[in-house]
Amino acid sequence: MRVRHIAVIVGLLGLLCVPAHADARDISRDTLPANDGWASDxxxxxxxxxxxxxxxxxxxxxxxxxxxxxxxxDTPKIIKIAGTIDAGTDDDGDHLDCADYATGGYSLKKYLAAYDPRTWGSARPSGPQEEARQASAAKQAERIVLPVGSRTTIVGLGDRAVLKGASLQIKDADNVIVRNLELRDAYDCFPVWQPNTGGLGDWKTAYDTLWLRGATHVWIDHVTASDKGHPDAKEPTYFARNYLRHDGLLDITNGSDLVTVSWSRFAEHDKAILIGNADTATGDRGKLRVTLHHNEFSSVVQRAPRVRFGQVHLYNNRYVIPEDATDYRYSLGVSTESAIYAENNAFTAPGHVEVADLVKSWNGSALHQSGTLFNGYPVDLLAIHNAYNSGSERDLTADVGWVPTRHTAIDSAAQADREVARGAGAGRIP
Incomplete structure (x- = not known):
């Protein structure tokens, strides 16, 4: 009897010693399934x-x-991230704050005094404080900008893998996968003042959380991206403008092509996703082919996404605009020569946000949409945009010049809304 009891106890102890996620499927060598968006081309x-x-x-x-x-x-590599990694650390792993990067006599107080529009005017900042700002920004960039080469997979282990304070940059690279990872707070210590931006001037930040520049065949899946820890809404106001610390959550620019973004969550941010960075970048024609499916946009002010030139398939995404979203601007941005094909997306919004607010156009001419739900009711984004915005924006047509052929099963907007709420974001790969 004693031997049997000892065996039982040993067995129970063995169960207790099994590490968390020991039976989790190894996703590190997964590849993008066939026909899963443009990146499968x-x-x-x-x-x-x-x-x-x-x-x-x-x-x-x-x-x-x-x-x-x-x-x-470009060496084939698999990088598994365990736990939380802070990009803003020195070689000994100690955290660096903005004061550690400041050099050349830079101080925010001196910078504000030097370039106050009331005395400086509308000229671009120049001189000692701007030079010191640039040198300080370069020191920060050396630590937080992380280049990702071709034939690379980056995956988070378990359900709590975090990379914070970093700007992951996939530049002139091909064949990259980023999955199951929380990307948090690409914080810019040294924003630059641009007096002529938007008429009143504005603060310009340097770092996108994830930036694709000249990148091809990229799959971003089950990623969570946000400003968690340092929301811009809590930053002070200087020169009557919010002192922004973050740029985009995901920018796809400079001829990037064949990208699939799936089952990811973009949250608590101003400018979420930019596809195409300039109206004058005519070299982007025929590129910027991007699929966005089963993603959640929660508490996002704008750019979900904003598109120039690209053929973008946008289906089964979930948009949540919170009750306190007083600064909400739009979700779908239709810009120069864009061709957005939007199917079965669901929007939930408070009473002060109307259907006509969801789409904004700048020099764009076309938007295909079907199966859209707004607070549970079917709506026609195109017809409502043309009816309510014809005085200030050009009418859009439904002919975008192409029909998507590479995609997973497209569910109803209502079903996708439920499934994305449960399954999008880091730590939720089935």
Whole structure:
């Protein structure tokens, strides 16, 4: 009897010692399924699936992540992020704050005094304080800008993998996967004052949380991106403008192409996703082909997304505009030569936000939409936009010149709304 009891106890202890997520599926060599959006075009997107064992890394701090990224090399690699990594740390792993980056005599107080519009006017900032700001910004960029090369997979382990304070940049790279990771607070210590922006001037920040620039075949899946920790709404006002600290959550620009963004969550931010960075970037024609499906946009002010030039398939996404969203501007931005094909998306909004507020156009001419729900009721975004905004914006047509052929099953907006609420974001890969 005693032996049997000991065996039972040993067995129970063994169960208790099983590490969390021990039975979790290894997703690090997953590749994008066939026909899952634009990134499945051609040879598809496989990331670092071909990496040999010597190039599979598990990293727990900035130093390890930098070594694994290898300066953005094209060597096939798989990088697994465990726990929380703070990009704003020194070589010993100690956290750096804005004062640690400041150099050349920079101080915010001196900068504000030097470029106060009442005395400086509308000229672009120049001179000692602007030079010091630029030098300080360069010091910060050295720490937080992390280049991602071709044939790379970056995945979070478990349901609590976080990369904070970083700007992941996929530049001139092909075949990249980023999955199951929370990207948080790409905080700019040194915004620049631009006197002529928007008529009244504005603060310009430097870092997108994730930036695709000249990138092709990229799959972003089950990512959560936000300003968590430092919301811009709590920043002070200088020169009558909010002192912004964050740029985009995801920018897809400079000829990037064949991108799928799926089952991700973009939250608590001003400018969420920009596709195409300039009306004059005519070299983007025929590129910027992007699929956005089963994503959630929660407490996002604008750009969900804003599109120039690109053929963008937008389906089964969930939009949540909170009751206190007094600064909400729009969700879908139709800009120069954009071709957005929107199907079965669901919007939930408070009473002061109307259907006509959801779409804004700048030089755009077309938007295909079908199956849209607004607070549970079917609406025609195109017809309402043309009826209510014809005085200030050009009418849009439904002919965007293309029909998507690469996509997963498209559910009703109501079903997608429920499924995305349960399944989008980091830590939720089934």
């Amino acid at each position: 051609g040879a598809g997107t496989t990331g670092g699936a071909a990496a040999d064992d010597a190039h599979v890394f598990t990293v727990t701090d900035r130093a390890g992540l930098v070594r694994a990224l290898d300066g953005g090399s």
